[in-house]
Amino acid sequence: KAGVTQTPRYLIKTRGQQVTLSCSPISGHRSVSWYQQTPGQGLQFLFEYFSETQRNKGNFPGRFSGRQFSNSRSEMNVSTLELGDSALYLCASSLARVGEQYFGPGTRLTVT
Amino acid sequence: QKEVEQDPGPLSVPEGAIVSLNCTYSNSAFQYFMWYRQYSRKGPELLMYTYSSGNKEDGRFTAQVDKSSKYISLFIRDSQPSDSATYLCAMIRTGNQFYFGTGTSLTVIP
Numbered sequence: 516k517a518g519v520t521q522t523p524r525y526l527i528k529t530r531g532q533q534v535t536l537s538c539s540p541i542s543g544h545r546s547v548s549w550y551q552q553t554p555g556q557g558l559q560f561l562f563e564y565f566s567e568t569q570r571n572k573g574n575f576p577g578r579f580s581g582r583q584f585s586n587s588r589s590e591m592n593v594s595t596l597e598l599g600d601s602a603l604y605l606c607a608s609s610l611a612r613v614g615e616q617y618f619g620p621g622t623r624l625t626v627t
Numbered sequence: 628q629k630e631v632e633q634d635p636g637p638l639s640v641p642e643g644a645i646v647s648l649n650c651t652y653s654n655s656a657f658q659y660f661m662w663y664r665q666y667s668r669k670g671p672e673l674l675m676y677t678y679s680s681g682n683k684e685d686g687r688f689t690a691q692v693d694k695s696s697k698y699i700s701l702f703i704r705d706s707q708p709s710d711s712a713t714y715l716c717a718m719i720r721t722g723n724q725f726y727f728g729t730g731t732s733l734t735v736i737p
Contacts, residue, residue, distance in 0.1 A: 557715075618672070620668075
């Protein structure tokens with residue numbers, strides 16, 4: 516069974532630009548969550564989608580947004596990039612809303 | 628104060644040692660507890676998942692949960708160099724929101 520895939524794996528952007536990251540969950544998984552990982556803050560929850568609806572949102576500014584499609588694939592968007600947005604962005608999928616999460620390899624975003 | 632606290636280490640042990648990794652939490656609403664292992668430049672990998680107090684064993688790994696003390700542990704027996712990674716504790720409370728510790732970096736020296 517294929518795991519969670521994320522594209523692109525690496526990205527370099529300039530301050531002020533916007534970026535879209537993509538996540539394909541494990542087949543059959545309907546819940547997709549996004550996290551930001553930085554050395555200082557660790558893993559921080561961004562948002563969770565289940566059946567195309569955002570169910571939970573973490574404490575991030577409105578520049579961070581996401582969506583989920585009918586095939587459970589998800590995208591997250593960050594607008595007006597800041598230097599502090601440089602991080603590893605991880606996507607995780609699970610079969611049910613309360614369940615074990617399986618992570619993708621992440622997208623490493625560098626903002627210059 | 629963070630809801631989940633984890634000693635960042637780093638922790639360095641000789642091969643074959645027993646490793647103890649710990650997390651504490653402040654919110655008694657946490658119901659599910661997990662341990663993840665993350666190798667460099669990879670996403671976290673689920674190791675153990677439990678929802679009750681007590682011990683759960685899987686091979687060389689034992690997860691321990693003490694809800695009365697708000698304390699969870701992961702024990703690794705007969706540690707191997709391949710166990711060298713960052714270990715993250717995670718917890719879920721009502722609403723399926725995950726909270727992670729900041730991770731403990733472990734190195735097992737051959």
